[in-house]
Amino acid sequence: MASTSRSYNDAIDKLNELQTPFAVIQARHQAGILPDSVLGIAKMRAYLTRIGYTPADLDRLNIIHVAGTKGKGSTCAFVDSIFSQYQQRHGGPRKTGLFTSPHLMAVRERIRIDSKPISEELFAKYFFEVWDRLEESREAPDPEVPFGSKPVYARYLTLVSWHAFLQEGVEAAVYETGIGGEYDSTNLVSSPVASGISTLGIDHVAVLGDTVEKIAWHKAGIMKTGSPAFTIEQLPGAAEVLVNRAKEKNVDLQALKIDRRLEGVKIRPNATFQKKNATLAIALAETALRKLGLLKEMPESELPREFIDGLEKCVFRGRCEVKEEKKVTWHLDGAHTADSLKMSSKWFASEITGRTGPRVMIFNQQGRVEAVDFLQPICNALKRSDDDTGKPSFDHVVFCTNVTYAQTGYKRDFVNNTIDPSEVDKLTVQRSFAEKWSSIDPKAKVVVLPTIEDALNYARGVAEGAPEGESVQAYVTGSLHLVGGALGILEEADAL
Numbered sequence: 001m002a003s004t005s006r007s008y009n010d011a012i013d014k015l016n017e018l019q020t021p022f023a024v025i026q027a028r029h030q031a032g033i034l035p036d037s038v039l040g041i042a043k044m045r046a047y048l049t050r051i052g053y054t055p056a057d058l059d060r061l062n063i064i065h066v067a068g069t070k071g072k073g074s075t076c077a078f079v080d081s082i083f084s085q086y087q088q089r090h091g092g093p094r095k096t097g098l099f100t101s102p103h104l105m106a107v108r109e110r111i112r113i114d115s116k117p118i119s120e121e122l123f124a125k126y127f128f129e130v131w132d133r134l135e136e137s138r139e140a141p142d143p144e145v146p147f148g149s150k151p152v153y154a155r156y157l158t159l160v161s162w163h164a165f166l167q168e169g170v171e172a173a174v175y176e177t178g179i180g181g182e183y184d185s186t187n188l189v190s191s192p193v194a195s196g197i198s199t200l201g202i203d204h205v206a207v208l209g210d211t212v213e214k215i216a217w218h219k220a221g222i223m224k225t226g227s228p229a230f231t232i233e234q235l236p237g238a239a240e241v242l243v244n245r246a247k248e249k250n251v252d253l254q255a256l257k258i259d260r261r262l263e264g265v266k267i268r269p270n271a272t273f274q275k276k277n278a279t280l281a282i283a284l285a286e287t288a289l290r291k292l293g294l295l296k297e298m299p300e301s302e303l304p305r306e307f308i309d310g311l312e313k314c315v316f317r318g319r320c321e322v323k324e325e326k327k328v329t330w331h332l333d334g335a336h337t338a339d340s341l342k343m344s345s346k347w348f349a350s351e352i353t354g355r356t357g358p359r360v361m362i363f364n365q366q367g368r369v370e371a372v373d374f375l376q377p378i379c380n381a382l383k384r385s386d387d388d389t390g391k392p393s394f395d396h397v398v399f400c401t402n403v404t405y406a407q408t409g410y411k412r413d414f415v416n417n418t419i420d421p422s423e424v425d426k427l428t429v430q431r432s433f434a435e436k437w438s439s440i441d442p443k444a445k446v447v448v449l450p451t452i453e454d455a456l457n458y459a460r461g462v463a464e465g466a467p468e469g470e471s472v473q474a475y476v477t478g479s480l481h482l483v484g485g486a487l488g489i490l491e492e493a494d495a496l
């Protein structure tokens with residue numbers, strides 16, 4: 001039955017119903033059932049047919065496809081920003097699309113047109129058009145995909161993005177994979193303009209495997225015969241898998257060293273990992289712009305002005321972001337894997353060198369018990385220098401949930417049915433983080449609070465008590481949902 005009320009909020013409510021509930025995930029896990037793999041791609045193809053497109057239609061979008069454990073979103077944002085410079089100066093690409101995940105404040109941030117989140121109105125329109133087509137279509141009969149059925153959350157959004165971009169006449173689109181590559185919902189694209197594989201590491205082990213080699217196999221699945229592929233320096237085991245899979249597919253894979261032309265280009269943060277992301281983005285953007293006839297010569301000695309401005313002006317919210325408030329300097333970074341948290345905490349440590357105010361960390365990582373092991377490296381990165389020995393790494397450490405507001409709970413765009421609600425209520429994971437922190441940094445004041453809003457208020461409270469002229473150095477990390485919620489509250493924004 002077609003639904004009647006069709007606002008943006010209605011779309012988000014419907015979308016949230018497409019999340020796999022925690023109880024189902026748990027039952028599957030206990031039965032040893034792995035998430036959709038090959039079958040998942042076949043199902044996506046059926047859904048694509050039912051919404052009225054063939055994989056060949058996707059080629060009209062001139063897709064740059066990016067996989068990787070870390071740096072996917074940043075790489076995609078750089079490419080998009082370079083495109084935007086060409087668009088402003090040369091009128092092309094005519095329209096650009098950017099599909100990323102997860103979102104910070106609003107689901108619609110995942111689908112950007114000309115770098116801006118798609119409007120609520122357009123999101124709702126395309127969301128429900130996809131919905132109706134899936135309800136009504138009798139194409140692509142498949143016993144695994146009953147007529148009228150819908151794919152899960154991230155897969156559904158992929159369909160909405162394709163529909164939106166094709167309807168809006170997007171000429172160049174950048175796609176970030178959700179999980180993995182080979183079986184990711186975005187992997188229906190058969191002739192990308194280029195594929196890019198960013199830094200590989202360990203994450204999503206339940207789906208992708210527990211070694212970097214197994215993970216590399218999945219990510220390499222986005223390389224396509226006939227399309228060039230690029231990667232950056234990787235761990236040897238991962239690099240080998242990429243090279244072998246490229247050979248199998250007869251793909252020209254280039255492993256890029258950090259681009260020397262980046263010297264003097266002010267990318268943020270000025271860190272090796274970000275230079276790798278930028279290097280990858282340069283190669284991907286170059287390939288696309290050449291294909292579109294917008295770039296003829298690419299000097300070897302320096303980057304074109306458009307590339308430099310694109311890289312320097314790129315804004316990727318919630319990653320290594322600093323916000324000054326009267327008595328609090330907020331450092332927000334959505335890192336949420338072991339490796340990226342190491343990078344992130346070093347970044348925070350370097351940002352606050354020489355600053356004296358109280359240090360406050362606000363951390364969460366919902367539903368991942370293994371995250372307790374991420375805490376020690378953060379604590380190490382913030383160890384005091386010799387003159388300050390005896391002081392804790394952080395004066396205050398707050399563990400909170402990802403629930404946005406103290407009074408009204410989750411913002412609709414953050415409702416998460418895939419985690420155990422009772423764990424959130426009981427603050428189970430936060431309590432175990434707190435216990436761990438107290439053992440590794442015994443002088444820190446450790447607190448557990450129920451919402452993001454409470455955590456921010458706590459840091460502001462510490463600032464109130466700080467001596468004249470000192471401001472709190474606050475570090476918000478561990479989860480992009482936490483960082484997004486925090487930014488939304490700090491800016492009273494609805495989308496970023």
Ligand SMILES: Nc1ncnc2c1ncn2[C@@H]1O[C@H](COP(=O)(O)OP(=O)(O)OP(=O)(O)O)[C@@H](O)[C@H]1O
Pocket residue numbers: 068069070071072073074075101102176198199273274276277318319320333334335336339340341343344480
């Ligand atoms: N190349 C990299 N290597 C290691 N860490 C990185 C790299 N790029 C970014 N990071 C860290 O990871 C965080 C997330 O970056 P980004 O959003 O680009 O990654 P992603 O691959 O899109 O991650 P997600 O799994 O959340 O979609 C950044 O804030 C930064 O701390």
Ligand SMILES: [Mg+2]
Pocket residue numbers: 069178203
């Ligand atoms: Mg990820």
Ligand SMILES: [Mg+2]
Pocket residue numbers: 072073100101102176
């Ligand atoms: Mg991402």
